[in-house]
Amino acid sequence: MDLPEYRAAVDRWLDDNAADLTPDHGRTATLDEQMAHLSLVKRRTFDAGWMRWGWPERVGGLGGSTLLRGYLGEALTARDMVEPGIYSMTEVLAPTMIDYAAPELAATMVPRLLRGDETWCQGFSEPGTGSNLASLSCRATRTDDGWLVTGQKVWTSLAQYAQRCVLLTRTGTPESAHRGITALFVDMDTPGITVRPIETMHGLDEFCEVFFDDVAVPFERTLGDEGQGWAVAMDLLPFERSTSLWHRGAYLHRRLERFLAAAPDGAVGASEVGEVFQQLYAFRARSRATQHRLADGERLGAETSIDKILLATAEQATYDLVADGLADDVLLGDDATSERWRSEVLYSRAATIYGGSAEIQRNIVARRLLDLGTDR
Numbered sequence: 001m002d003l004p005e006y007r008a009a010v011d012r013w014l015d016d017n018a019a020d021l022t023p024d025h026g027r028t029a030t031l032d033e034q035m036a037h038l039s040l041v042k043r044r045t046f047d048a049g050w051m052r053w054g055w056p057e058r059v060g061g062l063g064g065s066t067l068l069r070g071y072l073g074e075a076l077t078a079r080d081m082v083e084p085g086i087y088s089m090t091e092v093l094a095p096t097m098i099d100y101a102a103p104e105l106a107a108t109m110v111p112r113l114l115r116g117d118e119t120w121c122q123g124f125s126e127p128g129t130g131s132n133l134a135s136l137s138c139r140a141t142r143t144d145d146g147w148l149v150t151g152q153k154v155w156t157s158l159a160q161y162a163q164r165c166v167l168l169t170r171t172g173t174p175e176s177a178h179r180g181i182t183a184l185f186v187d188m189d190t191p192g193i194t195v196r197p198i199e200t201m202h203g204l205d206e207f208c209e210v211f212f213d214d215v216a217v218p219f220e221r222t223l224g225d226e227g228q229g230w231a232v233a234m235d236l237l238p239f240e241r242s243t244s245l246w247h248r249g250a251y252l253h254r255r256l257e258r259f260l261a262a263a264p265d266g267a268v269g270a271s272e273v274g275e276v277f278q279q280l281y282a283f284r285a286r287s288r289a290t291q292h293r294l295a296d297g298e299r300l301g302a303e304t305s306i307d308k309i310l311l312a313t314a315e316q317a318t319y320d321l322v323a324d325g326l327a328d329d330v331l332l333g334d335d336a337t338s339e340r341w342r343s344e345v346l347y348s349r350a351a352t353i354y355g356g357s358a359e360i361q362r363n364i365v366a367r368r369l370l371d372l373g374t375d376r
């Protein structure tokens with residue numbers, strides 16, 4: 001199926017099923033409610049076939065261009081049927097599973113994620129390791145029966161809902177840096193795992209601390225080879241900065257339009273609005289090119305850091321405008337609409353942190369793309 005045909009068919013189907021797929025946001029949905037609704041939307045779109053397009057047949061997909069799944073996420077987020085952050089975890093984690101898991105494992109697991117039967121999380125960051133990921137210390141020790149994992153992860157989004165985790169562990173010496181890292185695919189119900197949600201300022205406790213205490217992981221759950229974890233991470237991070245950001249950009253357009261439709265006369269100036277639209281379109285133009293490169297089979301890399309910088313800038317500009325325009329409501333309102341804007345305004349501060357901070361993205365652009373300075 002080509003993109004124009006897919007778009008028209010998806011749009012028709014979403015129109016016909018809008019009543020079931022649109023959450024009833026009489027008030028701000030809790031994260032439990034958002035997750036339950038996300039599962040419903042994924043199940044319905046998977047069973048109708050739409051969620052399967054753009055994914056390889058060997059993992060339950062129907063094949064076709066990756067642009068198809070880019071469009072589905074765009075349509076669902078722009079229609080406010082799903083929240084982009086939780087929807088797009090699939091885009092972050094599934095491609096790397098397909099690239100690095102044993103084929104039978106990927107064939108069993110990926111359809112569960114696509115259909116919303118399971119939630120997965122990404123266990124990379126640690127209390128002492130965020131930007132400097134190569135220094136991570138959560139240890140996996142080789143035994144006769146498999147790996148034994150001990151250590152801690154933090155800021156692990158959706159870990160409290162997750163059945164599986166793509167986990168980076170240290171299997172080499174502490175000095176081995178990026179060469180001593182191994183990626184594992186861990187069942188979250190394995191004895192020895194403790195998950196503690198972290199309270200967030202925007203009211204949706206989406207991420208957690210995760211503790212591993214002698215957690216047994218079979219060797220078959222190694223993603224790639226022992227010591228290849230850095231390559232897995234470098235494969236995954238560009239996905240976190242490509243299709244999932246495309247979906248987020250579509251959502252921001254929609255929210256900006258919503259805000260402008262509701263903003264009191266004179267609440268915001270035309271030039272400020274123009275500036276924000278310009279930033280959103282700059283991101284969209286850049287991300288569109290990235291979606292096409294992905295569809296053409298190119299391997300994404302450091303250049304996706306540009307997409308991340310543009311998205312984070314546009315997201316914060318959008319919500320700065322909202323915060324200025326709806327100042328009293330955003331700060332003080334206790335109705336459902338104000339609550340939702342307040343939550344989103346606060347969450348927008350995270351845009352320059354998640355998926356790699358703004359400073360780190362600029363370092364990558366300077367060093368790897370512009371060849372300025374050194375990597376140290």
Ligand SMILES: Cc1cc2nc3c(=O)[nH]c(=O)nc-3n(C[C@H](O)[C@H](O)[C@H](O)COP(=O)(O)OP(=O)(O)OC[C@H]3O[C@@H](n4cnc5c(N)ncnc54)[C@H](O)[C@@H]3O)c2cc1C
Nearest residue numbers: 122123124125129130131155156157350353354355357359
């Ligand atoms: C909403 C949200 C969801 C997240 N979800 C996940 C998840 O699911 N899984 C996961 O593993 N992680 C997740 N993270 C963690 C995220 O990846 C890290 O927060 C991020 O990489 C920054 O790492 P850090 O918090 O350790 O900050 P640090 O690395 O300690 O950085 C602190 C500050 O110093 C700056 N800095 C650090 N090093 C340099 C340098 N070399 N040059 C210039 N400036 C520098 C940073 O830009 C930042 O401003 C999430 C974070 C957020 C906010």
